[in-house]
Amino acid sequence: MSVVAFVSSNITFGNQGTFGGTGQLSNLWMGTTNVSLQTIYTARIYPRGPALGANLSTFRSSKWRVIRLNSNDYAKGNVSFTYPITISSAGNPVGDNYTFSNLDYAYVTITATPTYPYTFQRWETLTPLPAGTNISSTASTNLYFTDWTGYYTVKAIFA
Amino acid sequence: MAIQINQEIETINKGIVTNPYLRIEAYRIDKILGYFLVTTAMFRDKADADTNKFVYHEDYAQPIDRAPQTGPIATLITYNDSSFEYPVVIEFPLVVPEVVTEDIYEDQEVTKTITYNDFDENGDIVEKTRVETTIEKVKTGTHEVTKSKIDITLIGADPYGWAYSKLKTHYEGIFGAGNVIDC
Numbered sequence: 001m002s003v004v005a006f007v008s009s010n011i012t013f014g015n016q017g018t019f020g021g022t023g024q025l026s027n028l029w030m031g032t033t034n035v036s037l038q039t040i041y042t043a044r045i046y047p048r049g050p051a052l053g054a055n056l057s058t059f060r061s062s063k064w065r066v067i068r069l070n071s072n073d074y075a076k077g078n079v080s081f082t083y084p085i086t087i088s089s090a091g092n093p094v095g096d097n098y099t100f101s102n103l104d105y106a107y108v109t110i111t112a113t114p115t116y117p118y119t120f121q122r123w124e125t126l127t128p129l130p131a132g133t134n135i136s137s138t139a140s141t142n143l144y145f146t147d148w149t150g151y152y153t154v155k156a157i158f159a
Numbered sequence: 160m161a162i163q164i165n166q167e168i169e170t171i172n173k174g175i176v177t178n179p180y181l182r183i184e185a186y187r188i189d190k191i192l193g194y195f196l197v198t199t200a201m202f203r204d205k206a207d208a209d210t211n212k213f214v215y216h217e218d219y220a221q222p223i224d225r226a227p228q229t230g231p232i233a234t235l236i237t238y239n240d241s242s243f244e245y246p247v248v249i250e251f252p253l254v255v256p257e258v259v260t261e262d263i264y265e266d267q268e269v270t271k272t273i274t275y276n277d278f279d280e281n282g283d284i285v286e287k288t289r290v291e292t293t294i295e296k297v298k299t300g301t302h303e304v305t306k307s308k309i310d311i312t313l314i315g316a317d318p319y320g321w322a323y324s325k326l327k328t329h330y331e332g333i334f335g336a337g338n339v340i341d342c
Binding site for chain 1: 184185233244
């Protein structure tokens, strides 16, 4: 078996969310258990971690877009991605562990779900600056890959 | 060109939807691996889908000024009391079966006589031999196997129609034949 070397050092494939942690690389090589390469290829939703972002920054800046959803108050409402995959985590920000490829999806849909008796007010930016820019007053709305160039954080406002 | 599903589904972001509307949003032909890939999205109906597209490039250039879009139905849906993610990216193989003849190899012990040079007690070169046994792959015959030959001409002259035909069949596997119609 041959081995392809990307660079000489600082290769970290660990900390990849749900796909097996530091065992991921050996899984990709050996194809013995929890083979995720086919899963990644098929779903085209890419697990991401801080080390991956740091080491493969070229991918992030040219083809990869990373977004994070926040709520101003999780007791009043939660946030989720609903397209091209449904990702939710009640009481927490969403999106840190995934990357969407614009080669397959032109946009993602984000959805804010208020907790009764509170109501959704708007989506606004945290980054890029200026923070607080109103994006949409619709609870379920699209973000296009042309909307951001790197890490993009938006916040749902509930009241 | 789109597909309507005549079945009721429960959604996260658009309530109960009685006749979901499915369209292809992107096409890609992978000539190397032999796949036709489509990216799909499901909407409440055609009117809902029409509010989620653009006429001009300039229409999406400025996100702040863009007309609000509610997006597709969330991928996690409930149908017939079971929840699942409807398929978004679907790959259709562009292959035809072809019977080919392949060689059969087996590991066999092979004994070889190796000639090598050595030196005698006077320092003169002498030729000696030794016998070595190794394991080698030896062709023992042939057999016929059916392989999937990449053939992108399967698409024909209408790639969009071909893709929708395949998509319809794919979704009939989820919602049942007769419940997925062209529209």
